[in-house]
Amino acid sequence: MSERKLRILVGKPGLDGHDRGAKIIARAFRDAGFEVIYTGLHQTPDQIVSAAIQEDVDCIGLSILSGAHNTLLPRVCQLLKEKKAEDIILFCGGVIPEDDIPGLKAAGIKEVFTPGASTDQIVTWVKNNIIPR
Amino acid sequence: MALAERILDGDIRAAARLMRNIDDNLPSSRGELQELYSHTGRAFLIGVTGPPGAGKSTLVDQITAAYRKQGKRVGVVAIDPTSPFTGGAILGDRIRMNRHAEDEGVFIRSLATRGHMGGLSRSTADVANVMDAMGMDVVIIETVGVGQDEVDIVRLAHTTLVVMVPGMGDDIQAIKAGILEIGDLFVVNKADRDGADKTARELNLMLEMNRYAPGAWRPPVLRTEAQRNVGVEELVGKMDEHHRWLLESGEINQLLQEKNTSLFQTLLKERLFAEVYGGVARSGKLSEILEGMLSREQDPYSAVEQILAERLSP
Ligand code: B12
Numbered sequence: 164m165s166e167r168k169l170r171i172l173v174g175k176p177g178l179d180g181h182d183r184g185a186k187i188i189a190r191a192f193r194d195a196g197f198e199v200i201y202t203g204l205h206q207t208p209d210q211i212v213s214a215a216i217q218e219d220v221d222c223i224g225l226s227i228l229s230g231a232h233n234t235l236l237p238r239v240c241q242l243l244k245e246k247k248a249e250d251i252i253l254f255c256g257g258v259i260p261e262d263d264i265p266g267l268k269a270a271g272i273k274e275v276f277t278p279g280a281s282t283d284q285i286v287t288w289v290k291n292n293i294i295p296r
Numbered sequence: 297m298a299l300a301e302r303i304l305d306g307d308i309r310a311a312a313r314l315m316r317n318i319d320d321n322l323p324s325s326r327g328e329l330q331e332l333y334s335h336t337g338r339a340f341l342i343g344v345t346g347p348p349g350a351g352k353s354t355l356v357d358q359i360t361a362a363y364r365k366q367g368k369r370v371g372v373v374a375i376d377p378t379s380p381f382t383g384g385a386i387l388g389d390r391i392r393m394n395r396h397a398e399d400e401g402v403f404i405r406s407l408a409t410r411g412h413m414g415g416l417s418r419s420t421a422d423v424a425n426v427m428d429a430m431g432m433d434v435v436i437i438e439t440v441g442v443g444q445d446e447v448d449i450v451r452l453a454h455t456t457l458v459v460m461v462p463g464m465g466d467d468i469q470a471i472k473a474g475i476l477e478i479g480d481l482f483v484v485n486k487a488d489r490d491g492a493d494k495t496a497r498e499l500n501l502m503l504e505m506n507r508y509a510p511g512a513w514r515p516p517v518l519r520t521e522a523q524r525n526v527g528v529e530e531l532v533g534k535m536d537e538h539h540r541w542l543l544e545s546g547e548i549n550q551l552l553q554e555k556n557t558s559l560f561q562t563l564l565k566e567r568l569f570a571e572v573y574g575g576v577a578r579s580g581k582l583s584e585i586l587e588g589m590l591s592r593e594q595d596p597y598s599a600v601e602q603i604l605a606e607r608l609s610p
């Protein structure tokens with residue numbers, strides 16, 4: 164009996180201390196049957212990418228409410244490319260202005276969830292868009 | 297190139313992928329493990345167990361740092377429970393170890409129990425083997441930490457560390473049956489809190505009641521403050537001392553004998569069951585037996601005997 168289990172890394176990059184959203188999302192993913200590697204607060208992009216590679220996750224979900232998304236998130240994308248791990252899908256959530264979303268998507272962030280997004284909506288997106296390898 | 301070959305070449309992604317294939321029980325992982333086996337057996341395996349929140353992960357982080365200072369490469373396998381209701385898990389041990397994430401001499405892997413009992417996942421021994429083959433000098437395994445019947449770790453590690461916290465006197469009484477036998481070292485962590493001395497004394501007292509043959513290992517009781525990195529150097533010194541004692545006393549042979557027996561038994565059990573049960577289920581025989589049992593015309597005892605006779609007769 165063998166079946167691929169979906170593995171997700173959930174973390175918070177930068178100095179942002181708002182972790183309520185990230186914890187709620189981590190729990191929702193667990194309840195959806197995924198294995199969540201929760202790395203907690205204050206992660207550098209390098210730490211996030213190394214952890215994602217060691218844990219062999221299918222995707223990374225980052226939570227940012229500090230306003231630093233335009234620098235931190237593209238950096239994670241770039242590092243994934245440098246480490247030949249661009250098959251790991253990156254998506255995010257938090258306080259992110261509408262106007263910034265197209266730029267983030269162009270940088271390689273697959274989806275952006277803002278306050279008010281329901282956990283059902285987020286879990287459904289993951290199920291539809293991430294196929295465990 | 298096959299994963300095993302890439303792993304021996306130092307490819308981190310290949311190692312991470314094989315660990316996942318092992319965890320997901322893909323048949324291909326067995327071939328890869330066969331390839332790697334002759335490259336294993338070099339790492340010093342340390343087990344860390346103890347009740348939830350005792351500070352196991354924080355301690356593992358500090359032990360990792362101490363071995364890194366000695367220039368040793370360190371692998372960490374950290375196990376957390378799978379939710380029995382959803383099959384999902386939140387693996388949070390890494391939170392305490394993030395500072396090592398970028399260090400190429402450290403490889404950390406989180407595993408979920410996926411229904412396996414005994415404090416480890418089914419895959420733990422094999423994942424530790426992959427780290428061994430990667431050239432890790434030390435592999436630290438953090439168990440789930442239910443505190444009781446975590447005996448599996450003893451069959452896997454060379455040295456088992458039991459982490460306690462002050463004020464656990466009564467708990468020690470309650471769980472002593474298992475816990476005193478499994479520890480090669482006992483640590484009273486959070487020694488900054490009241491009662492650390494008392495807990496250490498009680499532990500020592502209970503250990504005194506065991507009889508130690510001359511030359512036998514008497515588990516020491518140490519105090520640490522993992523958070524502030526107090527007492528960790530000494531702890532690492534004691535762990536190394538235990539490892540040396542294993543080698544010099546020849547006790548290591550007995551340990552490896554038990555460890556290998558247990559590994560082989562587990563493998564054989566798993567494969568035999570999958571093979572035989574799978575066959576019985578596929579042939580439709582299983583539903584026949586179950587129907588028979590329902591009407592009491594077929595008893596399960598003779599059904600099993602019959603299957604065994606059919607499958608195992610030459
Ligand atoms: C609660 C709160 C706090 C709490 C945080 C408690 C905690 N441990 O989380 C406290 C009081 C500590 C706090 C402090 C500060 N805060 Co504050 N805080 C808020 C507040 C009111 C709500 C945040 C929250 O918890 N929401 C509930 C959760 C569930 O929602 P969420 O995180 O947005 O998550 C949802 C989605 O965004 C998405 N999502 C989020 N993460 C992820 C991740 C993934 C993978 C996915 C898929 C989805 C996803 O899904 C969730 C469900 O819908 C917001 C305002 C707001 N309305 O957002 C300000 C806000 C975030 N804070 C703000 C600021 C400025 C601060 C401070 C700097 C204030 C100060 N000067 O001291 C400090 C900084 C603290 C720090 N160290 O970083 C600003 C940020 C401004 C900006 N981005 O430009 C905000 C936007 C308020 C404002 N309008 O000015 N804050």
Ligand SMILES: Nc1nc2c(ncn2[C@@H]2O[C@H](COP(=O)(O)OP(=O)(O)OP(=O)(O)O)[C@@H](O)[C@H]2O)c(=O)[nH]1
Nearest residue numbers: 347348349350351352353354441486487521522523
């Ligand atoms: N006061 C004090 N707190 C500590 C010490 N060591 C660890 N802690 C804290 O204890 C809490 C639990 O630590 P962990 O290392 O996560 O404990 P754990 O045993 O790995 O926990 P689980 O994996 O959840 O069973 C954290 O908040 C640590 O910061 C210590 O020496 N003193």
Ligand SMILES: [Mg+2]
Nearest residue numbers: 352353389438
């Ligand atoms: Mg832990």
